[in-house]
Amino acid sequence: MKTLLLITLLLCPWFVGAQSVTVRGVVRAQAARTVLPGVRIVEKGTANGTATDARGRFTLVTTRPTPRLLVSFIGYVTKEVAITHPKDSVVVLLPEDETVLSEVVVVGYAGAAHKSSISGSAAAVSGSPSGVLIRGARSTPPASRPAPKAKTSVPPTGTRVGAGVLTAGEINDFSKWTLWPDIAQQDLNHWRQRWHLSPLERYAVQLVSEAGFPVVGATVRLLDRRDSVLWQAQSDNTGKCELWNGLFTDRQPSNVASLQAVVEGKTYSLRRPTVFAQGVNVLRVRQPCQAPSIVDIAFVVDATSSMGDEIQYLQAELGDVITQAKDSLASSTLRLASVFYRDAGDEYVTRKTNFSADLPATLDFIRHQQAGGGGDFPEAVDQALTVALNELSWSPHAKARLLFLLLDAPPHENPPVLASLQRSIRQAAAQGIRIIPVTASGIDKSTEYLMRSMALATNGTYVFLTDDSGVGEAHLKPTTDQFTVERLNTLLVKLMAKYAYTVDCQAPPATRPHQAETLSGHYQQVADTTMGTTHSTKREKRYTWTCYPNPVSEVLHVQLEADIPELFITDVTGKILLRAVPAHYKATIELGSFPTGVYFLRFFAGTRWEQARFLVSR
CATH class of the missing domain: 3.40.50.410 (von Willebrand factor, type A domain)
Known part of the structure; x- marks a missing residue:
């Protein structure tokens, strides 16, 4: 019997070590067929997972010979994929999440000239639930209750x-910060x-490691001239935190002198931090990439x-x-x-x-x-x-x-x-x-x-x-x-997924792209086709936009075919990080201080918001 078992093992070498396989593939949006960076791929029933790179590709060594993978990303339906032939490259098509309503309610706020403030949702919205009546836009009468x-x-x-x-x-x-002060x-x-609450004097902070990864869970303090703590916060899943001066008091001349971050017992300081209207305060610290799981x-x-x-x-x-x-x-x-x-x-x-x-x-x-x-x-x-x-x-x-x-x-x-x-x-x-x-x-x-x-x-x-x-x-x-x-x-x-998203520190070098790509899309603007004549006729005209490279390490280039007043860069939570004004239908956006991660380019094109998802890679 022992001899027979030995012969069987020698004739079937695949029997040994067959419990793990290497799965490779690419994830695309089902409708547009565009690649999706930053998508989470997790082996079902385990904590074993990875994320797609800038070209939507992934490699995952599983713990089972025929695993089932859970593929998920914000704004898309989570998909379960059964791997029956691990040697084949897998193509996963993620459908956009159609379980949300399609009603965009215009409330009629007229207190400011910031009608183009970014809306709170970064995901595509379509569909309607059974039994729910979708009403048209309406204005809200002024009332306290x-x-x-x-x-x-x-x-x-x-x-x-x-x-x-x-x-x-x-x-x-x-995401609507220009609207909030008004x-x-x-x-x-x-x-x-x-x-007695006044969240107006805001100091945004981004913590970045020397390797370009966001630093999660660091204590950050805003200090006055006497080094007394005005506000304290912790860096979030994207390495950012929000600090406030005068939150509980009437606004007075600012006495902010510095901000301070404590990372693994070491203190990093920045003198004369800027309020958010003047930019995000960036601190580079010495810490390896960490990905907490809780x-x-x-x-x-x-x-x-x-x-x-x-x-x-x-x-x-x-x-x-x-x-x-x-x-x-x-x-x-x-x-x-x-x-x-x-x-x-x-x-x-x-x-x-x-x-x-x-x-x-x-x-x-x-x-x-x-x-x-x-x-x-x-x-x-x-x-x-x-x-x-x-x-x-x-x-x-x-x-x-x-x-x-x-x-x-x-x-x-x-x-x-x-x-x-x-x-x-x-x-x-x-x-x-x-x-x-x-x-x-x-x-x-x-x-x-x-x-x-x-x-x-x-x-x-x-x-x-x-x-x-x-x-x-x-x-x-x-x-x-x-x-x-x-x-x-x-x-x-969706909110839980946004706030729990972290960069994968263990992404294998083999999955990193060797060649950058150009992102592109179309937008419509209302154009006056009979200017200078007695009767004016307006119609929507289709234009093309492009941005490159993707992934980007330092500078993102944006090209437009029609005038767009403002461009915004947001993170996965929808938070505005940067605003740029195109010149002659072009914009050069400096992203050298941004940590590795997924971001969005967004702009308002007359009737709707356009966006492109891109990856910052160090």
Whole structure:
């Protein structure tokens, strides 16, 4: 028998070591057939993964002979690919995400001449959910609270509701930064004074390693002339952080003297940092590329009676979000926690479950909560934040820490509560915890301003439910130029993916492109075809744009065929990093200070936003 086994092994050398194979391939957009850089490829059921290079190519050594790969990227549907013939090159076609709505709502904000501010979503938007009426654009009447509306769909007690029902929009004020100061100092100025919050004097910082990779999780401080700390934050998944001066005080002459970053015990300083209007402050530090795997996500939920019209739907949406997040963040260690809160004098003020990688346990906790108590408009928001920040075990080594705050009412307005809110905002920023408010029906303009300010102060974004689902009372439209309506579950998963995206430090040199490419596309502008005549006729004319090289290390060249007033460079979170003004239909954009990663070139072409995804490679 032993002899027979030996002969079998000698005749079948492939038997030994057949548990791992090398898979090579390319990922393209299904519709345009263009290559997609920065796409995550993960072997299903493992943390083993890689990312595509600038030409959409990847190489992955798997742990199984016939693996299944999860292929995912922001704005595209995650695809599962079965590898049956590993020796063949794989071509993966990713379809654009069509689970979001196609409604772009023009709110009618007329407080500034910045109508072309970048919208909050960087992903393509199309399709519509079953049973949702897509309305046309409308203007919002000036009001502090939404008018009562008899349009409520509350499921009977015990009824199980499904996910994909609630609709929402997002305002990333970092992506609309030229619009925000006008909104904060004009339309919402009264609420700025009420909450003693003024996120206006902004200092953006980018940490880059000597090898050109973003530095994640470093402590960064803004200092005054006496070296006292004005603000402290942590660099995020893209190596950036946001620092603020005078956030809780009336604006006074700036006393900012320097900023300081602490990386692995070593201090790096920059004297006389510039405000964001003058550029991003870049610090180069000595640190090898690191890719943390932990993603901490906490859901802090208002469970008072006023949430009764939407809480069951929110619970269903969160359950679906958790399931989707597990798949889209397959290469990460996902930990969840939750805090439910009511108000003083209710059955309870806060209930919590701590961070755990046991996702079903957290989901079970969320499903067993019910709305009750409350009664007055304000609730114990401040106490919920205190519990979430101090009693949940946030990982100091996470690449993303997200606190989703779901509510329909503001905190109380008194000095102790305001002081508590200020402490929580400062603490969240210092710990690198992004606060992402999700506001439901019933909020007013005061609450909107507070939530958007908290999001800015902690490097987060603002999410709000809309009327499109037909669920709940009337939802207040935000003060902005326009926003895109999406399904809530899709939007939340997309945000998680954006904020958890990190550059792959282990990309093998063989996958790096040897030849750069030129990106191109078309845009339309309204042209006057009969200038100088009695009657003027206007029509849309098609133009071509190009940008090169891709990947880029120092300078990105952009060529246009028609006048475009501004070009923007944004990161994967939608945050504006750089603005350029073309001269004679051309622009030369210096990117030498940008770390390795995926970026977007964006510009407004009369009726719509155009964008190109490109890779910065060192």
